[in-house]
Structure formats: structure tokens, C-alpha cells
Amino acid sequence: MPTYVSHPDEAIVLKRRFGQGAADIDKYVELDGYKAVQQAIAEGPEWIINTMKASGLRGRGGAGFPTGMKWSFVPKNSEKPKYVLVNGDESEPGTCKDHVIFLEDPHAVIEGTMIAGLAIGSKLGFIYLRGEYRYLLKIVEKAVADAYAKGYLGKNIFGKEGVDFDIITQTGAGAYEVGEESALMESLEGKRGVPRIKPPFPAVVGLYGGPTVINNAETIASAPHILLMGGEAYAKLGSERNGGTRLFGISGHVERPGVYELPMGYSLRKAIYEVAGGVKGGKKLKAVVPGGSSCPVLTADEIDVGLDFDQMGKAGTMLGSGGIVVLDETVSIVEFALRVISFYQHESCGWCIPCREGTDWIKKTLARVYAGGGSKKDIDNVQYLADNMMGRTFCPLGDAAAMPTLGFVKKFRKEFEDYIDGHKAETPIMTEQELVGAGH
């Protein structure tokens, strides 16, 4: 079970009900639960979308697309049914924030799903959890059943004639790729989780061919809080064009790893040195992977940057999923880069050739370097391969593999060169044979 952490710099919105037993529906109601959705029913779709737009909330899955705008793209009239899809297939390495939301505040996800449904005129929502999160699925299933029992879900919800909303919970069965929105829809349709070409975007042609809003679980869970506190008040908590707060999971070499709720734009340096208590054991900081393993690495000199989508973009990286992974001076970047690409090679669904072949060849090349058989040309080759993956695949997995790889070889080129020149790590973590065989 997660261990809970807190820090005075936290701005508490999403975590408001954490640790108070809010998975219980009565407790949730006591803590202002299901008030926002009733207000949403009374005020109507335009009010919901305007409030969400005013909040400046941007997608917490990693892409950072403005949520209110996404909801407004769904056509008002549609021959096909519209759907709300909650992405709880959390699997970006370094990310465990949705884990705690499902555990501590599952009704916020349910209420947020209903709010999204009301905003776009949908009567059916799906909450998709990764297969590994079975104990969380049981918590969410119970919460959904309790909401039905109270008349909050089903026909004529909250006694309002003609207002219907149903929720189906769904489990995956192990696939990083399914976290990508179109692959998730394929999976939910009972198929292999391969991505779809865009356009058309899900807002027009999504699940079962109907207009679909698909949001990350944290985005959805933010909606009820935003409606309760008002869009402007939420926006004010964050930085320019980056409204509110988000859950940052700080892990790796820090004294106090954990999931902290910080205002958007909060200093990365302070997040590491104050909130998470600094580098573990008083060691020196070497690098930071700022938003899940697909984000280009920042060196120790590059951490004076605000944690929002725009500032991180300017710094040449991404805010991503908010999973901050801290590396101390003892970490071999060669080994770390190999571990990251091994993951993407394993998870590439194989649909697009640049990603399937690119991840495989980068992994093989880095494995050779790591095993002590590399040449300096290998570094150029890795860069060439990664450059040629960028933007050439249906879904962002190819980019997600290429971007961190480029970050490692560009920013730590000297370390790769020194390594190749004979500075080998202590013991290989995997033999080359095992690496080449892995994932096949």
C-alpha cells in the first residue's frame, strides 16, 4: 500500500479527500461529493465547458491539451451515441498518481466522468484500469455499485427526469501501448491495442465509431473540484496558461519519495530539494527525468525551471505525466539509457516500422556499448535511428522512445565516449544475450 507524504508547499485540491475514507460513498457525500455533478445538471453543458475552459486545466496524461477545449470539440448532434472514456491505464515509468486517486477518491473519478458526460451529451462512460490494478478495480467497482444503489447512476439520476448516465468499468491485461488513446479504444473494442491513424480524432470518430471524449483519470477527477471552486479560482493556483495543481510523483534517489500535489509552475529544484527532501544520502544530483521516462532528461544544471507544460517545453523537455525521477551521481547514464530503451522496445506494439525496428536497433546498439563492445560510431547511429523515428509513427510511442534516447546521447555524449574508451560499469545488469532475447 502506498505510503503517504505531505509538505507545506502543497496546494491541496485533488488530495483534499485523501486519507479520509472517501472511497466510502457516505463519507464522499459528507465531503461535498456529488454536489458538483448536481450543479452541472442544473446549469447545463455550456456552463460546464466554460468553467472547464476558465480553469486552464490541461490533460494530466501527459499531452497537456486544454480539457475544456477538448470537450467543446465533440459535435452537439450525432447519429451515433457519444462516450466518455477514462484512461486509467497508467503505465508510463515513474508514474503512480492515478494509483492513489483510485485508491483514495474513486468517487471523484466517477463524478468527473458524469460531468464530462453531461458536458458532451453522453449517457455512457467507461473507466479503464490497467490489468495490474486489480485491487483498485475492485475499489472502483464497489464505488460504481454504491453510486447506482443511491440513484446517482442509471436512469433519472438524482431524481432528474430524463437524465441518464451509466458507467462500465474495464480492465486491461498488460500493455503500455494501450495507454495511448486510440489503442485504448481498440482494446476496449476487444482487439489488439494498436493505434489508429489520426485524423479523425476521437472527438469525432472514437469508441465504436461514436464521438468520444477520452481523458486521463487525474484530469477527470479534477473536474468536480473545479466546478465546486470555480474555474477562475482553480486557474489562479497555477501559472500562466497552466491552471491549477497536479499530482507529481517524485521517485528515485530522493529522501522522501511520494505523490505530492503542487501548483503548476512550481520550481523543479524546490520539488526535489525541499518537497522531496533532497538527494538521498546527501549525494550529488546527476540528472532528472522530469515527467515519466519518455521525457528528455535534464542535467543537474537545468533544474531551475517551473513545472508546467510551457516552461518545460522551453527547457527542451516535457511535463509529461508528472513522474519526476531523480538520479544521483552514482548512476551510469549508459545503463540507464539502455534500461529506458529496453522498456520501449518491449512495449512497442510493432504496428509502425520506425518504432518497431528503431527501438530494437537502439536497444541492441546500446546493449553492445554497455557490454563493452561499442564504438563511437554507435553513439551517432543511436542518434540517427532516434532522429528517424520522430514523428513517423501512428502514435507517440515512437517519439516517446526516441526523445529520451536523444536526450541521453546528446547531453551525456562525453560519458558515452568515456565509457566506450574503457570506463566500464561494475557488473552488467543483463548480459547482451539476455538483452537481445528479451521481449521476443
Place this chain on the structure above:
Amino acid sequence: MSAIANTIFSPEMAARFDKLETIYPLKRSALVPMLLYAQDEIGYVSEAAIQEIAQRLDLFDLDVRNVLSYYSMLRTKPAGKYNVQVCTNISCMLRGGYEILDHCKATLGIGHKQVTKDGQFSLEEVECIGACCWAPAMQVNYDFHDDLTTVKVDAILADYAAGRGKDVK
């Protein structure tokens, strides 16, 4: 009473599947959950399970196999009664995930995707399981075990061996 005559599943699971067939706008949507639940009950996705699920969802066996082979949690051979899944992805790796994996290999005497002779345990090195802030972490079947040390792992494995381990279904 199940819609399928001679179901291979328990009455509870058959009833669950009967319901799953009805809740989606498209029946096939039940496929991934059904495969996982079938595996939970049988220990793996057997030939008979593939055939029954295909029949339930009006699919060819091949359609089911095609989906089955995509998802990393699904397997077509039995695992141990307790499947130990050690995460070695970045957050866990930085806090000793590989030491935990090596310790499990040594203690259980098996490698990646192998099963102990008595069938009690199997071992897998897995990718990120979403417990990064409580690393290193592992799952035994569906149960999470966090902030691991080799001492803690010994106690956890001993508990399962003695039938005292947590085991959420």
C-alpha cells in the same frame, strides 16, 4: 443457468461471463476482461477457455488467439500458484529493483518466467507496475508489496509458502 451448455468455468465465473456478454454496446468488448478472468480461474488461458470465449462472443478461435498474444499479462501455460512479478523499471532500478530480482531468483531457484518444481512459485521480471514512489516494488499475483528489502522479500515469500500471503482475486 449459463447460456453455454457444459461451460468449463465455475458457476460464479460463468454467471459473470453471461453478464459481461450483455453490458457493452458491442459484445466483443468483453474479450480482454474475459481472458484475464479465465486465467485467474484456471491459472492460464487454456485451449478450452479460448474455445468457450470464442463461442460466447461469436468470434473465431483465431480472433481470440490474436488478441491473447498481444497482452503481456496473459499466458497460455500455467504459472506458479503465486506469480512473483518484480519491477526493474527506472524508479525501482534506482532503489534496488535488480537486487530484489536477483534475490528472488536465488531464493526460489528459478529464473524469469520459470516455475518452481512444486508449482508454488513462478518469477517474472516486469515493467513499471505503477508503484514508483514506493520503490522497489513487486506484485505477487495481484497484490502489491512496496518499499522492499531482501529481508522483507524473505518474509513475504515465507508467508505465501505457508499459505498466509495476501491474495486478492
